[in-house]
Amino acid sequence: MDKIHIGRNVLDHQLLDSDGRRCGNVDDLALEGNEVVAIHVGPGYWQRRAGLLGRVAGFIGGSNRVRIPWSEVEKVDAAVRLRRPAPEYGLGKIDDRLRPYLERVPGAKR
Amino acid sequence: MSKLLNLALGILAAIGGFVDIGDLVFNTAAGATFGYQLLWVIPVGVLGIIVYSEMSGRVAAVSEKAVFDAVRERTGFAAGLSALLASEVVNLLTLAAEIGGVAIALQLLAGLPYRVLLVLAVVALAVVVWTLQLEWIERVFGYGGLCLVVFAVAAVKLGPDWAKTGNGFIPHIAQNNSWLYLYFAVGLLGAAMTPYEVYFYSSGGIEDRWTAEDIGLNRANAIVGYALGGFLSIALMIVGASVFLRHGINPEHLGTIALGAEQPLGKIGLLLAVVGILFAVGGAAIDTVFSGAYNLAQFFGWEWGRYRHPAGAPRFALTWVFLLVAALAIVLTGVDPVMLTEYAVIFSAVALPLTYIPILLVANDPEYMGRHVNGRLANVLGLGYLIVIMVIAIAAIPLMIITNVGQN
Numbered sequence: 078m079d080k081i082h083i084g085r086n087v088l089d090h091q092l093l094d095s096d097g098r099r100c101g102n103v104d105d106l107a108l109e110g111n112e113v114v115a116i117h118v119g120p121g122y123w124q125r126r127a128g129l130l131g132r133v134a135g136f137i138g139g140s141n142r143v144r145i146p147w148s149e150v151e152k153v154d155a156a157v158r159l160r161r162p163a164p165e166y167g168l169g170k171i172d173d174r175l176r177p178y179l180e181r182v183p184g185a186k187r
Numbered sequence: 188m189s190k191l192l193n194l195a196l197g198i199l200a201a202i203g204g205f206v207d208i209g210d211l212v213f214n215t216a217a218g219a220t221f222g223y224q225l226l227w228v229i230p231v232g233v234l235g236i237i238v239y240s241e242m243s244g245r246v247a248a249v250s251e252k253a254v255f256d257a258v259r260e261r262t263g264f265a266a267g268l269s270a271l272l273a274s275e276v277v278n279l280l281t282l283a284a285e286i287g288g289v290a291i292a293l294q295l296l297a298g299l300p301y302r303v304l305l306v307l308a309v310v311a312l313a314v315v316v317w318t319l320q321l322e323w324i325e326r327v328f329g330y331g332g333l334c335l336v337v338f339a340v341a342a343v344k345l346g347p348d349w350a351k352t353g354n355g356f357i358p359h360i361a362q363n364n365s366w367l368y369l370y371f372a373v374g375l376l377g378a379a380m381t382p383y384e385v386y387f388y389s390s391g392g393i394e395d396r397w398t399a400e401d402i403g404l405n406r407a408n409a410i411v412g413y414a415l416g417g418f419l420s421i422a423l424m425i426v427g428a429s430v431f432l433r434h435g436i437n438p439e440h441l442g443t444i445a446l447g448a449e450q451p452l453g454k455i456g457l458l459l460a461v462v463g464i465l466f467a468v469g470g471a472a473i474d475t476v477f478s479g480a481y482n483l484a485q486f487f488g489w490e491w492g493r494y495r496h497p498a499g500a501p502r503f504a505l506t507w508v509f510l511l512v513a514a515l516a517i518v519l520t521g522v523d524p525v526m527l528t529e530y531a532v533i534f535s536a537v538a539l540p541l542t543y544i545p546i547l548l549v550a551n552d553p554e555y556m557g558r559h560v561n562g563r564l565a566n567v568l569g570l571g572y573l574i575v576i577m578v579i580a581i582a583a584i585p586l587m588i589i590t591n592v593g594q595n
């Protein structure tokens with residue numbers, strides 16, 4: 078895992094939890110010196126990445142910020158894979174909150 | 188044997204699914220205005236969509252990235268967000284136009300008021316997408332869309348001038364009314380290379396869990412499906428030339444296009460044409476609404492997928508519901524779907540480079556593609572079409588203004 082290019086192989090890549098669930102993209106990285114110490118996920122990090130458009134997107138998306146220590150990254154391949162299920166990091170909350178409502182509609186669980 | 192049958196069935200569905208409202212409007216109008224002179228643009232557009240669909244399908248198979256994964260990874264958050272915004276706007280316009288088209292086809296069959304049918308159409312599409320598996324959706328709408336083959340029969344029966352038809356395939360520029368001619372050329376290319384088809388195709392590859400072993404299948408799908416679909420476009424243009432140009436009719440209404448099949452084939456021709464338009468445009472509406480939801484989910488990393496039940500990917504499901512409602516709101520204002528189609532196709536020509544450039548970059552990146560990077564043929568064609576796309580992206584809006592959206 079020491080031979081990956083952080084800018085190209087991690088930033089803006091898909092996050093998958095231990096169950097293979099898609100749970101966000103890597104929106105930002107926390108650096109200490111030359112070392113990546115954490116992954117930042119959530120609309121709260123969009124503002125600093127895309128000027129005015131990013132601020133508008135952040136405003137719509139909300140201020141949620143999730144920080145995941147780099148030690149929680151199991152491996153990096155096509156996606157960035159985490160060691161544990163998404164809820165343990167506070168990821169995928171919106172989908173989890175919406176799900177019970179959708180399940181009430183017939184056919185939602187075909 | 189059953190594998191071959193499956194492939195054949197898939198190809199049939201692809202032919203029926205190729206034509207959408209943009210192809211219907213631009214091919215017929217081009218035929219009605221310039222006769223056979225713009226026929227050569229159709230194979231150019233079809234080859235373009237083959238090249239980029241094959242590339243995006245190969246990227247999906249080998250690197251597990253759909254188009255908007257690649258867009259964000261390769262262009263970054265800021266540029267990617269602009270590309271996302273542009274494609275969502277174009278997608279929504281396209282969706283609204285397709286829904287309008289469904290309602291017009293229903294109106295020809297059922298005769299209820301247009302606005303009632305718009306609401307019915309959206310409710311029906313939502314129920315279909317919510318409950319049916321995509322495999323079935325593709326089959327039902329694909330086979331229904333095959334009724335459009337009636338236009339090929341009509342084209343032959345009308346006895347077109349075959350010498351002139353042949354000459355139409357030689358690239359040239361019309362002497363009179365060159366601006367309008369160029370406007371139609373851009374529209375035909377835009378309609379053939381609609382970006383939503385590429386989004387849908389590559390995301391479908393991920394959903395079907397393609398691997399590097401499937402790149403042969405991917406190539407066959409892209410080439411055969413789109414090439415045969417292109418024949419329907421040719422048929423539409425010949426019908427436009429033989430029926431409408433001959434009688435000086437401008438097919439401004441979607442229903443008029445169906446009359447092109449009635450003239451040589453009678454009532455049964457008309458019925459098949461309307462049913463074909465209904466299913467082709469309805470299927471395209473479903474592809475478009477999925478594409479809009481795919482793009483958003485991929486860019487933001489949400490769970491997505493039509494093979495998951497709606498509750499398995501809540502934000503993805505709510506996105507397509509929202510897009511349907513937003514598109515309904517647009518057409519309920521009473522804006523003419525044919526006009527909306529022209530705007531959607533011209534703006535999609537402007538947005539094309541934003542999605543095709545990242546695909547070309549990723550397809551050339553050995554880190555993503557390993558030994559399946561673009562070969563020389565894919566790169567020559569890919570770069571060639573990128574130049575074509577850049578030219579039409581720059582020319583599209585000025586041409587739209589000069590020709591008053593094709594009205595002069």
